[in-house]
Amino acid sequence: MTEPTPAPVGLLFEDAFGFRALPWTGRSVEDLADIAPKIKELGPDPWPYSGPGVIFVTSPVPGRAPDAELVVLTQDMLEQWLPRVVGGPPGAVPGESTFPRWFGLVRPREGATVDAWFEIRVNEQAAKALANAGLPTRFPALIRTERTLYFTGDGLGEGTPLRLKHVQGGALFTRLVTGTEYRFMYQILEPSIAWLLDRQPVEARREVD
Numbered sequence: 001m002t003e004p005t006p007a008p009v010g011l012l013f014e015d016a017f018g019f020r021a022l023p024w025t026g027r028s029v030e031d032l033a034d035i036a037p038k039i040k041e042l043g044p045d046p047w048p049y050s051g052p053g054v055i056f057v058t059s060p061v062p063g064r065a066p067d068a069e070l071v072v073l074t075q076d077m078l079e080q081w082l083p084r085v086v087g088g089p090p091g092a093v094p095g096e097s098t099f100p101r102w103f104g105l106v107r108p109r110e111g112a113t114v115d116a117w118f119e120i121r122v123n124e125q126a127a128k129a130l131a132n133a134g135l136p137t138r139f140p141a142l143i144r145t146e147r148t149l150y151f152t153g154d155g156l157g158e159g160t161p162l163r164l165k166h167v168q169g170g171a172l173f174t175r176l177v178t179g180t181e182y183r184f185m186y187q188i189l190e191p192s193i194a195w196l197l198d199r200q201p202v203e204a205r206r207e208v209d
Helices: 007-017 124-132 170-176 183-198 202-208
Strands: 019-029 053-058 070-074 078-087 096-098 103-108 113-122 138-144 149-151
Touching: 007 019, 019 078, 053 078, 070 124, 078 138, 078 183, 096 183, 103 113, 103 138, 113 124, 138 183, 149 183
Parallel strands: none
Antiparallel strands: 019 053, 019 103, 053 070, 078 096, 078 113, 113 138, 138 149
């Protein structure tokens, strides 16, 4: 984990959740011309990119990544510019959803299980650009240990007005309709919370109730 988290605290967190953070983060961008100036500073001057794409950037981390780096994948290098989350925790409806927010790259530790993956659908040019930076096209999205789940993306940004929540069968319908704006919640967030609650001691669940 990077700043502002102190390194010792970050390592304790990673140990508890079964992974090691890599210095890279990424996200899809609706228009590459509009990304933050501090990210543009890592690329060519003048900045040549516009239109949808995916970026990967590092933050300097002592002992891991001494210099900031940037990889830009433009729309013509991608089969789909929105990364996809494929899989889900135990009890989830199998499927995939798009994810338009920041995500971190991590390496699962021994004994941890990867229940879902981020996938970047790329052509040969993009695959080569990623390989030159030591990056894959598929990386862990949801990591599970015996009693923890860790989602590597910015899932808290997912607003979810549940218009069908009062309709019998509405939740199941929303889970099964591919392409719905709520797909990510029902694929990852809701079953993750249910799985975690099932593993809490009975006394703790009573306190929550």
